[in-house]
Amino acid sequence: MRKLPSAPTLPAHPFDARDDGDKLKEECGVFGVVGLTDAANFVALGLHALQHRGQEAGGIVTYHPDHGFTSARRFGYVRDNFTKASLMGTLPGSIGIGHVRYSTAGSKGASEIRDIQPLFGEFSDGGVALAHNGNITNADALRKELIERGSIFQSSSDSECIIHLMARSLQRSIPERMKDALRRVEGAFSVVAMTRTKLIGVRDPVGVRPLVLGRSGEGWVLASETCALDIIGATFIREIEPGEMVVISAKDGLKSFRPFDSRASRFCIFEHVYFSRPDSILGGRSVYETRAQIGVELAREAPVEADLVCPVPDSGTPAAIGYSQESGIPYAMGIIRNQYMGRTFIEPTEQIRNMGVRLKLNVNRALVKGKRVVLVDDSVVRGTTSRKIKEMIIEAGAAEVHFRIASPPTAWPCFYGVDTPERSKLLAATMSEQEMRDWIGVDSLRFISLDGLYRAVGEATGRNPEAPQYCDACFSGEYPVAPSDMIDKGFALKAAE
Known part of the structure; x- marks a missing residue:
């Protein structure tokens, strides 16, 4: 029997709220308004609602005829940086856009403030600010070409390629320049941009990342999710x-x-599983209801005799409710999340980092002691968090621990705007389901099937293998847009079956 590997080594970084690198992270959210007095206040509220999509930094740009373009870029939470008092008089105007982001690696510092979006460019026909959600998969090639032709980059962001491509366009208007630029871009992009008078929104040809339209009085709103419309009372x-x-x-x-050739839609299915807020609407469906249905499908595919169904908070909660309802096993809050932890509240020493999950989660000992517990979580990436949670449940006296996962095994990295470990660090890329169960150390481990996930999001017949209805590359290894830069660096695509 093959020896099971030890736990993957986590990168050294200050402790934060990102689950020790054991969750997939959406890297950004975008928001924009036009036709609303004091636009910056609305943008700040919208970004606050999208904070789950990016917690490292945020930025806002506005335009006022008397003051021109003004901007503010800050590290940290929206609530700490963009209060009404801090916005008054500094970001005037009735048009504005904003962006929240995750950094993918490294520590924050002054040298990285240049990477905080929205980015800005001044052209012969006026200025444009741009915020991008997604990832440009041919950015390295574009950057090299642009630098060789004289472009001077001010950031390490792949989004800056769009600004330089726009600058080189021979078109007269900014929207036409943007069309020219985005036709050269490969990958995933939902872009919100602004000129002095216009708000612009664009999605890539297969629509990997979300973007929605709303109205507030006489104004218009663009946002990554509908929950950001709700916070400002927009329709x-x-x-x-x-x-x-x-x-x-x-x-x-x-x-x-x-502006693009027509292609079949391949929206990111993981938005339904984890990225989007449960109170958002995707494709006409409530995200919360979809996640509860995932739990129902999971209970049908992977039943088990147990005493309690407990979510791993908070992302596993709707699926756990669905699993409980379908299985008839009582639902209970066996794990309690510390809602007030925030980010680094004490010095992030190695000892504190090793505490990891215990700083965020605590087991309800009186509830789980002597019980057979089904733990429902949204995904397993490296598996380190799952292992620590299992240890906590066993230490609290649980008789059995069964993991049920509301997504298929994550075996492939995402190149479309999600911070994913390299493939060798993904547990499902190197182990079978049985081996993962043994490595985590639980009594049973089951993932929802890819067909089950598709049924839960509304595809009654499951996944169409000839023409998948969603982007599910992190599960299937089938990339709707070839990751050109990564292939050039030696990344091997899945061989045709």
Whole structure:
């Protein structure tokens, strides 16, 4: 029998709220408004609602005829940096956009403030600010070409390629420059941009990342999720379609364009599983209801005799409720999350980092003692968090621990705007389900099947293997857009079966 590997080594970084690198992280969220007085206040509220999509840094840009473009970029939470008092008088105007982000690696410092979006460029026909959610998979090649042709980059962000491509376009208007630029770009992009008078939203041809349209009085709103519309009292109108560009102004209203060749939609299925807030709407479906249905499908596929169904807070909660309802096993809060931990509240020494999960989660000992417990979580990435939670449950006296995972095994990295470990660090890339069960040390471990996940998100017949309805590359290894830069660096795509 093959010897099971020891726990993957985690990168050394200050302790924060990112689950010791054992969760997939969406890297950013975007928000924009036009036609609303004191736009910056609305943008700050929208970014606050999108904080789950990026907690490292945020930025806001506005325009006012008397003051021109103004901007603010800060590290940390929106609530700490963009209060009404801090915005008053410094970010005037009735048009503005904002961005929240995760950094993918390394510590924060002054040298990285240049990477905080929105980015800005001044062209002959006026300035443009741009915020991007996603990842450009041919950014290395574009960057090399642009530098060789004289472009001078100010950041390490792949999004800056769009600004330089726009600058080199021979088109006269900024929307036309943007069309030119984005036709050169590969990968995933939901872009919110602004000129002095126009708010612009664009999704890539397969629509990997989300972008929605709303209205607030006479104003218009673009956001990564509908929950950001709710916070400012805006009405959800529709999703921006894959491959669509909308150009909105207070004077001319909304105009829609189709600058790209038509392609089948491949929206990220993990938005349904984890990234989006449960109170958002995706594809006309409540994210919360979809996650509860995932739990129902999981209970049908992987039943077990047990006394309690407990979520791993907070992302496993809706699926655990669905699992409980379908299985008839009582639902209980066997693990309690410390809602007030925030980020680094004490010196992040090695000893504190090793405490990891215990700083965020605590077991309800009186509830689980002597019980057979089903733990429902959204995913297993490196597996280190799952192992620590299992140890905590056993220490609290549980008789059995059964893990049920509300997504298929994550065996492939994402190149479309998600901070994913390299493939060798993904537990499912090197182990079978049985080996993962033994390594984590639980009585049983089951993942929902890919077909089960598709059924839960509304595809009654499951996944169409000839033409998948979603981007599920992190599970299947089938990438809807070839990750050109990574292939050039030696990344091996999944061989055809």
